[in-house]
Amino acid sequence: MMNQYGNQVAVLCGALVISASVSAKIYQCQVDGKMVFQDHLCEAVESQQEVAVVENIKSEFSEQERRLINNNEVAIGMSEQALLKSRGEPSEKHRSGRGAEQWLYMSEDGRLFQVLLINGKVYDWRD
Structure with missing residues (x-):
């Protein structure tokens, strides 16, 4: 009985971890007059715009392209x-x-x- 409960908790925790990574946000911000993309909130809230979820960017672009995008x-x-x-x-x-x-x-x-x-x-x- 305890083992079955432990398995259910493990599955639930795994689902939460996966859903948390899927719902991570990318923000488009103005930094030093340039548009940048970052995974955390912008310093100036008025310049902030949520643009995409992480898995869409990861699946569409290579790691090198994501770096280039983030640095304009x-x-x-x-x-x-x-x-x-x-x-x-x-x-x-x-x-x-x-x-x-x-x-x-x-x-x-x-x-x-x-x-x-x-x-x-x-x-x-x-x-």
């Missing part, structure tokens, strides 16, 4: 979806007929950031 960085080989999460929608997109796209990001201070994608992956980028 770009790297060669990064997927188009990860680039969108990291930098947001570009100011302009230019497409060629051979699977290449040039995405242009204009910063608030007028600086241009260019990303070249080929077949949905970052091929090159320039500040």
Whole structure:
């Protein structure tokens, strides 16, 4: 009888651990003028926006892409979806007929950031 009760408690505890990890949140915050994604609340509550649950990000992006997204960085080989999460929608997109796209990001201070994608992956980028 005690063993059956112990097994039920163990199963319940395991379910709680799994559900706790599934419901972990990712927050989009403004830090030093940059949009970042983090697993804890933002310092300035008004800049906080809950954007996704952890398992969706884990299943969609590689560990390297998650790091890039969290730091708003770009790297060669990064997927188009990860680039969108990291930098947001570009100011302009230019497409060629051979699977290449040039995405242009204009910063608030007028600086241009260019990303070249080929077949949905970052091929090159320039500040």
